[in-house]
Amino acid sequence: METPVESTRERLLNVAEQRFGEGGYEGTSLRAITVAAAANIAAVNYHFGSKEALLRAAVARAMAPVNTERRRRLDQLEAAGTPSAEQLIRAFVEPGLDLVLRRGERGAVVARFIGRIAFDPSQRIRELYVAESDPIEARYLAALRTALPHSAPEAVAFGYVNMLGLLALHQSQALTPAPGGAELEDPGKLAENLIAFLVAAFDRGLRA
Amino acid sequence: METPVESTRERLLNVAEQRFGEGGYEGTSLRAITVAAAANIAAVNYHFGSKEALLRAAVARAMAPVNTERRRRLDQLEAAGTPSAEQLIRAFVEPGLDLVLRRGERGAVVARFIGRIAFDPSQRIRELYVAESDPIEARYLAALRTALPHSAPEAVAFGYVNMLGLLALHQSQALTPAPGGAELEDPGKLAENLIAFLVAAFDRGLRA
DNA sequence: CTCTGATTCAAACGACCGTTTGAACTATGC
DNA sequence: GCATAGTTCAAACGGTCGTTTGAATCAGAG
Numbered sequence: 001m002e003t004p005v006e007s008t009r010e011r012l013l014n015v016a017e018q019r020f021g022e023g024g025y026e027g028t029s030l031r032a033i034t035v036a037a038a039a040n041i042a043a044v045n046y047h048f049g050s051k052e053a054l055l056r057a058a059v060a061r062a063m064a065p066v067n068t069e070r071r072r073r074l075d076q077l078e079a080a081g082t083p084s085a086e087q088l089i090r091a092f093v094e095p096g097l098d099l100v101l102r103r104g105e106r107g108a109v110v111a112r113f114i115g116r117i118a119f120d121p122s123q124r125i126r127e128l129y130v131a132e133s134d135p136i137e138a139r140y141l142a143a144l145r146t147a148l149p150h151s152a153p154e155a156v157a158f159g160y161v162n163m164l165g166l167l168a169l170h171q172s173q174a175l176t177p178a179p180g181g182a183e184l185e186d187p188g189k190l191a192e193n194l195i196a197f198l199v200a201a202f203d204r205g206l207r208a
Numbered sequence: 209m210e211t212p213v214e215s216t217r218e219r220l221l222n223v224a225e226q227r228f229g230e231g232g233y234e235g236t237s238l239r240a241i242t243v244a245a246a247a248n249i250a251a252v253n254y255h256f257g258s259k260e261a262l263l264r265a266a267v268a269r270a271m272a273p274v275n276t277e278r279r280r281r282l283d284q285l286e287a288a289g290t291p292s293a294e295q296l297i298r299a300f301v302e303p304g305l306d307l308v309l310r311r312g313e314r315g316a317v318v319a320r321f322i323g324r325i326a327f328d329p330s331q332r333i334r335e336l337y338v339a340e341s342d343p344i345e346a347r348y349l350a351a352l353r354t355a356l357p358h359s360a361p362e363a364v365a366f367g368y369v370n371m372l373g374l375l376a377l378h379q380s381q382a383l384t385p386a387p388g389g390a391e392l393e394d395p396g397k398l399a400e401n402l403i404a405f406l407v408a409a410f411d412r413g414l415r416a
Numbered sequence: 417c418t419c420t421g422a423t424t425c426a427a428a429c430g431a432c433c434g435t436t437t438g439a440a441c442t443a444t445g446c
Numbered sequence: 447g448c449a450t451a452g453t454t455c456a457a458a459c460g461g462t463c464g465t466t467t468g469a470a471t472c473a474g475a476g
Contacts, residue, residue, distance in 0.1 A: 008423080024329025026234035030464065040425055045465060047423095119327045119382055121232025126382065158401055165377040166370055174327055174334065175369045193366055197413035205408030206401075216453080238434065248455055253435060255453095 009047045011037040016058045021113035021172075025055060025125050056128050059117055062110050063132040069095035070136050074143065085147045086199045089163065092140050093198065096167050097191045115172025118164075137164075148202065155206040163198055170194060217255045219245040224266045229321035229380075233263060233333050264336050267325055270318050271340040277303035278344050282351065293355045294407045297371065300348050301406065304375050305399045316381075323380025326372075345372075356410065363414040371406050378402060 006014070015037040019028045030051055034041050048054040073091035077083035083091075100111040118129045137160075145156050169175060170190060214222070223245040227236045238259055242249050256262040281299035285291035291299075308319040326337045345368075353364050377383060378398060 022329075024232070024234060026232060027330055029462075031462080040423095041464085042426090042466080043424070051464065116329050119380075121230075121324050121328065122235055155401070159405065161383045162374055162377075162405060165383055166373060169370075169373040169377075172327075175373055193363070193414075196415055197367065197370060197409045200411070200413030201405045201409035203408070204412060205405035207404055237432075239432080248453095249434085250436080250456090251454070259434065 008037070008039050008043050012039055012044060012047060012054065013058050013061055016054055017062055017113040018109050020055060020058065021109060021116050024116060025052075025120055025122065030054075052124075052128075055117070055125070058113070059128050059132055062114055063129075066095045066099060066114070067133060067136050069099055070140070074136070074139055078143070083143060083147060085144060085202050086195070088140060088143050088147055089198050089202065090195050092163065093167055093195055094191055096171060097194065098188070100171070101190070102188070111171040112173055115168040115170070115174070118168040119172060119174070144202075148206065151202075151206040159198075159202050159206050162201070166194060166198065216245070216247050216251050220247055220252060220255060220262065221266050221269055224262055225270055225321040226317050228263060228266065229317060229324050232324060233260075233328055233330065238262075260336075263325070263333070266321070267336050267340055270322055271337075274303045274307060274322070275341060275344050277307055278348070282344070282347055286351070291351060291355060293352060293410050294403070296348060296351050296355055297406050297410065298403050300371065301375055301403055302399055304379060305402065306396070308379070309398070310396070319379040320381055323376040323378070323382070326376040327380060327382070352410075356414065359410075359414040367406075367410050367414050370409070374402060374406065 012033065015033050019033050019036065022028070030044050031041060033054075034043060044051065044054050048057055070092060073095070074083075074088075077087055077091060096114075097111070100107045100114070114129070117125060120126050120129075141157065141160050144160060145153055148156055151159075220241065223241050227241050227244065230236070238252050239249060241262075242251060245251075252259065252262055256265055278300060281303070282291075282296075285295055285299060304322075305319070308315045308322070322337070325333060328334050328337075349365065349368050352368060353361055356364055359367075
């Protein structure tokens with residue numbers, strides 16, 4: 001099998017998303033990252049410039065395929081007419097869970113990383129996540145508004161925030177093991193359950 | 209007006225829940241806390257023993273009234289018969305938002321503190337929150353299962369986790385300002401919207 | 417080969433971390 | 447008054463933090 005010799009830069013990004021996803025930004029030291037990546041401390045500042053720039057690069061790399069898939073699905077839906085709320089929710093949630101949870105160990109690491117950064121205690125860190133998902137989210141929000149004409153715009157925005165939060169929650173696995181019940185094992189089932197949960201809430205729970 | 213001279217211990221707890229709520233556990237130093245509390249560095253170890261013990265004490269103090277109110281409401285509901293899912297959701301969510309968001313500036317600080325700790329990147333910190341809310345949560349989960357006999361137990365647990373997550377999300381204000389829409393200002397309205405959202409999702413979104 | 421730019425390295429920088437020490441201060445009871 | 451327990455204090459502890467330095471190593475072009 002072909003393992004094309006990872007560059008120091010790639011190894012740093014891989015280890016960064018793993019460690020940042022486990023311990024958060026403040027709770028993870030550059031030394032822990034560089035040791036695990038078999039790189040010199042100075043490599044971080046050489047390749048990225050600073051700890052925060054390393055995080056920014058890791059967030060951008062992790063979010064890119066998710067955003068691409070979301071854009072592709074939204075384009076496709078809008079080309080076929082006016083998408084329903086369920087179609088929109090599915091097109092938003094599945095790339096976040098599916099695309100990232102289905103791909104074995106590595107996918108779970110990326111998912112947890114994204115979910116944790118999205119909820120980081122520091123607003124400055126959270127904004128790194130927001131900056132990477134901003135444009136596509138605005139498109140989804142607008143499409144949701146036209147799909148739910150009977151709900152007030154603020155109500156749709158409220159639902160949208162909840163969707164973002166629940167997605168990040170399940171990505172980060174922050175509430176597992178669940179208190180008093182085993183978590184859903186199959187990622188596909190998790191996606192279906194989350195979508196059904198959100199669709200029901202959007203369709204009947206958004207009375208402004 | 210009576211300001212009965214806050215003790216050093218109380219000032220430390222007050223500042224701790226404010227700062228930990230802003231920057232998270234790892235991102236907040238004891239020096240930042242003690243300076244803001246006008247206390248000596250050594251006071252933390254004198255009164256609590258360690259940084260983590262200070263956090264534990266702050267979590268316990270912040271959660272106590274919420275747990276008390278949840279217990280009271282659940283007792284009351286169960287004394288009157290078999291509570292509905294909506295009643296249970298309301299009895300669980302309102303003490304977390306209401307009791308804590310309605311009480312002006314201080315309440316918002318406590319709410320954010322709890323919400324942030326519940327989502328802290330470090331599992332060890334999250335468990336401090338879980339330890340304070342464990343027993344009462346088990347009772348709610350059991351009551352929800354009997355209120356939703358048509359949903360599988362794992363599905364109810366899934367919905368319960370989502371309720372916990374959304375509550376902590378709105379308490380922590382982690383997603384405000386919302387991308388593309390103003391957040392709901394009135395805490396009472398927020399509670400009503402969240403309850404409606406959850407009730408709809410529980411009633412129709414939990415097909416296992 | 418030499419030269420050049422990119423990369424890696426050990427080592428150190430100053431700053432900040434949580435914690436500890438031991439003396440100084442305070443309040444209360446005798 | 448003295449003694450005692452509770453509390454506060456400045457100062458320092460050893461360690462770790464992100465970052466920087468300047469020399470060593472590497473790869474590729476001429």
